[in-house]
Every structure is written in C-alpha cells, then in structure tokens.
Amino acid sequence: MRVLSRKNDHGVEVYDAELNLVRTFPVPPRSTFKEPGSEGHAVPVSRDRLFYATDTAVLKVDPAGREEWRFELGARGPKCGVSYTDVALSHDDSLVWVYAPNAMADRGRDDEWIALDAATGAVRTRHELPTVGHGGDQFALRDGRMLLEVGEGQDGIQIYLAGPDSRPHDYGWGDRSLHGVxxxxxxxxxxxxxxxxxxxxxxxxxxxxxxxxxxxxxxxxxxxxxxxxxxxxxxxxxxxxxxxxxxxxxxxxxxxxxxxxxxxxxxxxxxxxxxxxxxxxxxxxxxxxxxxxxxxxxxxxx
CATH class of the missing domain: 2.120.10.30 (TolB, C-terminal domain)
Incomplete structure (x- = not known):
C-alpha cells in the first residue's frame, strides 16, 4: 500500500497504515502564485526520506531536513504564471519522476517529464512534452511505468504513459482528467x-x-x-x-x-x-x- 502523507504548515507529516504519525519532515511553506516555496512531494516505503520540489529544484532530504541531493530545475522567469512541479516515486521507489511545467514557469524551454535515480539524483530519462501545463498528477505502475496528467487550465488536459526506457504515449483526448488506476x-x-x-x-x-x-x-x-x-x-x-x-x-x-x-x-x-x-x-x-x-x-x- 502507498505511504500516506500530507503537507501542512508544520511540514510533511508521514503516517503508518494505522494512521499513526511516524515523523514530520521540515520543508519550506507551500508555494503560491506570488511566493515561492515547496510544491509536490513523495515518501518512500521506508518513510525515512522525503523527495520534494521547490520553485527551482527537486531535493532529497533526511528526517532532519538535511539535503542529500538536489536537482536544479532553473529559476522561474519574469513572465511566470501558475506553475506547480509534481514529484512521484516509481512503484519500487528506485526512481523519482518529476513533471516540470517549464513553459508556464518561463524557464525558456518546453515542459519536461524527468526520471531521476532516487539514490543519487542522476537523470535516468528526460522527455520534452508539448504542453503548457500549470501542474501534473502522476500514478505509479508495478512494471515501472508511470501515468501523468498535465492540466493546462482552459486549454485542456493531457494524459501520458511512459517508462524509464520508453517514449511517452499520448492518449490524445485533451479533455479528460485522470483520477486513478x-x-x-x-x-x-x-x-x-x-x-x-x-x-x-x-x-x-x-x-x-x-x-x-x-x-x-x-x-x-x-x-x-x-x-x-x-x-x-x-x-x-x-x-x-x-x-x-x-x-x-x-x-x-x-x-x-x-x-x-x-x-x-x-x-x-x-x-x-x-x-x-x-x-x-x-x-x-x-x-x-x-x-x-x-x-x-x-x-x-x-
């Protein structure tokens, strides 16, 4: 079963299956349209590490919040709109999948879907996407693949399927929101x-x-x-x-x-x-x- 966690003003709270609080990871406040901060996060089954995104990077930290690695996304540009980076772990916790809304963040490049080695932060695969998304949601599959929904506001919703060694498959609907497998x-x-x-x-x-x-x-x-x-x-x-x-x-x-x-x-x-x-x-x-x-x-x- 997936790890239960939630972000609040104190940090990211992590629970066991009985909903006992295991620990709270300190993270920056939530990102807003006007103020940078922390965005998506993911917790492995071990519950002893946290992966989370800020407006400029993805980080892996220990329970005290000490940084173990950092993957730079780049600063947002002056024409930045609403943009929220999503982070999800593969089913076996070996990869950290990142949806980076680069276009809306005004980083000067296309949106990207990136898989990072969870142990080291090294890039395993990196896909450019033809989206201008505000944010994304991801769903891990047992065979190592990941489903991604990209929300583009009034311009629609895109759904993709990819693995660490395969190009994204675009379902091509443009108007359906993904909510689970x-x-x-x-x-x-x-x-x-x-x-x-x-x-x-x-x-x-x-x-x-x-x-x-x-x-x-x-x-x-x-x-x-x-x-x-x-x-x-x-x-x-x-x-x-x-x-x-x-x-x-x-x-x-x-x-x-x-x-x-x-x-x-x-x-x-x-x-x-x-x-x-x-x-x-x-x-x-x-x-x-x-x-x-x-x-x-x-x-x-x-």
Whole structure:
C-alpha cells in the first residue's frame, strides 16, 4: 500500500497504515502564485526520506531536513504564471519522476517529464512534452511505468504513459482528467473536463469500457449547477467512488454526495453514506478502505 502523507504548515507529516504519525519532515511553506516555496512531494516505503520540489529544484532530504541531493530545475522567469512541479516515486521507489511545467514557469524551454535515480539524483530519462501545463498528477505502475496528467487550465488536459526506457504515449483526448488506476491495473478512471461524465477505460489501451453520466445517479439532464467532481477513485478492483456536487440556490449552499459504481459494469450501486469536510477529501486506498479528515483535522481510515 502507498505511504500516506500530507503537507501542512508544520511540514510533511508521514503516517503508518494505522494512521499513526511516524515523523514530520521540515520543508519550506507551500508555494503560491506570488511566493515561492515547496510544491509536490513523495515518501518512500521506508518513510525515512522525503523527495520534494521547490520553485527551482527537486531535493532529497533526511528526517532532519538535511539535503542529500538536489536537482536544479532553473529559476522561474519574469513572465511566470501558475506553475506547480509534481514529484512521484516509481512503484519500487528506485526512481523519482518529476513533471516540470517549464513553459508556464518561463524557464525558456518546453515542459519536461524527468526520471531521476532516487539514490543519487542522476537523470535516468528526460522527455520534452508539448504542453503548457500549470501542474501534473502522476500514478505509479508495478512494471515501472508511470501515468501523468498535465492540466493546462482552459486549454485542456493531457494524459501520458511512459517508462524509464520508453517514449511517452499520448492518449490524445485533451479533455479528460485522470483520477486513478484499478488495483489490478487493468482499468483507469477519468472525468470529462466539463464535469459531465465519468469513464472507466481499459488499461493500457484507453478504450472505453463504460461511461456514467449524471442521469445515472438519478439526477435530471437539465439540472443546473450539478457536476461530477474531479475526485473519483478505485475503492477496490470492483468499486469506483464518484462524487456528485451541486448548489442549493435557495439556501445558497454547496452540497456533495459520494456514490458507489460497479467498476466492471458501470452500474450505480447507491450512495456511500459518509460525511467529508469537502468534495475532495475522501482518498480511496484500493484495498476497500478510504481516508477522510475529521473536523478536528485528524485523519480517519474507514
């Protein structure tokens, strides 16, 4: 199971499977549009090191925050826009994959997807991407490959698949947001950029296995202010959790509900009775459990 961690004002907190706090790595504050700081991070299974990005570099540090290696990305330019570097570890923790939004960071070169040796920081492979992304999300696969979603704002969303010894495969949709791979790695799930449908695809081909739309959850096609959130995930091989978000205009309040979907047929199985602090908080772990945040800020596994 992947390592559970979260970033807050104190640093990056790392937990064990029972959600006991193992340690907190000191890191700079979060990066914002106006202020540089720390961005994406990843923690190996050993939980004794942290890999994280800043606005100019990727670093490996020990539990005290002491630097073990640094990979320079380069300074952002004067025309820098919203740009957030993502960091993810390969399934065996041997490589650190980095999505660097160079174009939006105004570094004078194309976006890059880079695999670094986790022990030394040496470049294993480096791919230029034809994107102008604000940020990315990555999903590690057992065979060493990685899936990458690049968000380009209103210009779309790109999804790529690559390994350390293969060129990126572009799925070519341009309008689908990637949200997870089934535990058996035979399927993955996306949501349309307009938040009006969810598709489960065969992996690795990307062929559509089924599509779910808002009427499948019992809502009308003409209902306004109703969306499928960019927050689904595989609860296990057989179940996808999806979130429907709406606005109660009479009360001027937002609401969201979690639904279970049969991951093999697309049948909506009913509502998951759970309360979360927002529509993005529930994090599926793939083993039938999920993590949410309590009102006091503590994590709960359910």
């Amino acid at each position: 089934s535990p058996d790695e035979t399927r993955f799930v996306t949501v349309g950029q307009d938040s009006d449908d969810l598709i489960v695809h065969e992996f690795p081909s990307g062929d559509t296995l089924f599509k779910v739309t808002l009427p499948d959850f019992g809502f009308g096609e003409d209902e306004d202010d109703l969306f499928l959130e960019w927050s689904p995930g595989f609860l296990d091989d057989d179940t996808v959790i999806a979130v429907v978000f709406g606005v109660d205009e009479a009360e001027d309040t937002d609401w969201w509900r979690h639904f279970r979907i049969d991951a093999r047929t697309g049948e909506v199985l009913g509502e998951l009775e759970v309360t979360t602090i927002n529509q993005y908080d529930l994090d599926t772990l793939g083993d039938g459990t999920y993590v949410i945040t309590d009102t006091d800020g503590t994590l709960r596994r359910m």
